[in-house]
Amino acid sequence: AEELKIAVGAMEISDKTVGDVMTKINDVFMLNETTVLNPKTINEILRMGYTRIPIYSGDRNNVVSLLFVKDLALIDPDDNFTVKTVCDFHKHKLRLVMADMSLRALLEEFKKGEYHLALVQRRTKDPDYLELVGLITLEDIVEEILQAE
Ligand code: ATP
Ligand code: ATP
Secondary structure (H helix, E strand, C coil): CHHHHHHHHHHHHHHCEHHHHCEEHHHCCCEECCCECCHHHHHHHHHHCCCEEEEECCCCCCEEEEEEHHHHHHCCHHHCCEHHHHHHHHCCCCCEEECCCEHHHHHHHHHCCCCCEEEEEEECCCCCCEEEEEEEEHHHHHHHHHHCC
């Protein structure tokens, strides 16, 4: 029965979009690039438990980079580096997808193995402006496949 559920889940993701299963923007843990990496902020980051953290410049709609928690391993908290300094050093690639992308298409993309997290955008009335609406990882798609009944 478990196998059947997984098979059904795998079929059902074809009807779903990224927007259906993403983590919504207000629940995304992000940091301003100006954040100073001192013992207090490093502890806070570790306490959140996420491996990858979107980094914004100015306002939360303007994500410019990703911070990986493992990037903090070699940081001396007494150096008071900013998040921006660490991000400029590692330059992890930021991937963006549209909320109406099919889950199956993103799963195929994730399966190539280059990345497993993307920020999600949506078109607005203004054709020049994309709104940041969430974050999606491979885990979100796998969960969707395993949970379907
Ligand atoms: P990993 O499992 O590789 O250590 P993780 O636990 O940080 O990474 P995932 O397992 O990929 O993250 O995802 C788990 C859930 O957390 C997913 O629902 C994903 O959307 C969400 N998530 C991942 N990163 C963040 C973040 N920075 N803020 C909020 N939610 C996040
Ligand atoms: P400007 O045109 O004001 O000089 P810009 O071309 O860098 O700035 P914005 O106009 O600030 O970009 O943003 C346009 C849209 O593109 C925003 O809604 C934002 O969501 C999106 N965007 C731009 N860069 C990123 C990024 N690195 N990550 C996520 N979204 C981004």
